[in-house]
Amino acid sequence: MAVKAILWDVDGTLLDFAAAEKAAVQKLFIEFGLGECTDGMVARYSSISGGYWKRLERGEITKAEVLVGRYRDFFSELGIDPALAEPFNARYQVALGDTVAYRDDSLEIVKALHGRVKQYVVSNGTVIAQTKKLERSHLGEWMDGIFLSEQLGAEKPSPRFFEQVFAALPDIPKEDMLIVGDSLTSDMQGGLNAGVPTCWYNPQSLPRPADMAIAFEIQNLQQIYELL
Ligand SMILES: [Mg+2]
Structure with a gap:
């Protein structure tokens, strides 16, 4: 196979999502007068949020339900007024882009690959958050296109997400694409579906599920060069 296009996941792949999430939640707790949000509280929020995203990937709930529902649950556990969930999430989408932390040296890699292969973002993140992140991280400058689920009306791993990517890139056979991402349920399953x-970007060397026919696995983004 000759890779002509890389479909990059952003959160947890090119960018360190956990760092941005933690910084944003902790900053907004202060901003909303909710006191200190400890690392343990952030971990609990992250777990609740992760559960909501998995339900979105399975098509059980909408993006809007993810964004507000996770904070409603989290705030209820803490005895905070759940009505704050909506305004808090709105601020969170903006604040997420304030902390730019790269995974490995992703910016250098994306720059080095520019002109060698086509590169596209494929993300389920919100338009507000991803636009700011891609701009502030400068990753967006090196991309040949950006596909966000909110704009496509379908989430990874749905084939409907990828059908729209294919339609926008009629000159690149899908067999010559490579989706690179950290999520088994959205990125790897999405690639398999489509x-x-x-x-699979697997920096923690998690066990590989036997029932998924993943083509390649890397622990460091630098290993992408070996696949091209
Ligand atoms: Mg990801």
């Missing part, structure tokens, strides 16, 4: 070769 017939796009898959590369």
Whole structure:
């Protein structure tokens, strides 16, 4: 296979999502007068939020339900007024882009690959958060296109997400694409559903599920060069 296009996941792949999430939640707790949000509280929020995203990937709930529902649950556990969930999330989408932390040296890699292969963002993140992140991180400057689920009306791993990517890139056969991402349920399953070769970014060396025909696995983004 000759890779002509890389479909990059952003959160947890090119950018360190956990760092941005923690900084944003802690900052907004202060801003909203809710006191200190400890690391343990952030971990609990992250777990609740992760559960909501998985339900979105399975098509059980809408993006809007994810964004507000996770904070409603989290605030209820803490005895905070759940009515704050909506304004808090609105501020959170903006604040998420304030902390730019790269995974490995992703910016250098994306720059080095520019002109060598086409590169596209494929993300389920919100338009507000992803636009700011891609701009502030400068990753967006090196991309040949950006596909956000909110604009496509379908989330990874739905084939409907990828069908729109294919339609926008009629000159690139899907067999010559490579989706690179950290999520088994959205990126790898999405690639498998749509017939796009898959590369699992697995920096923690988690066990690989036996029932998923993942084509490649890397622990460091630098290993992407070996696949091209
Ligand atoms: Mg990810």
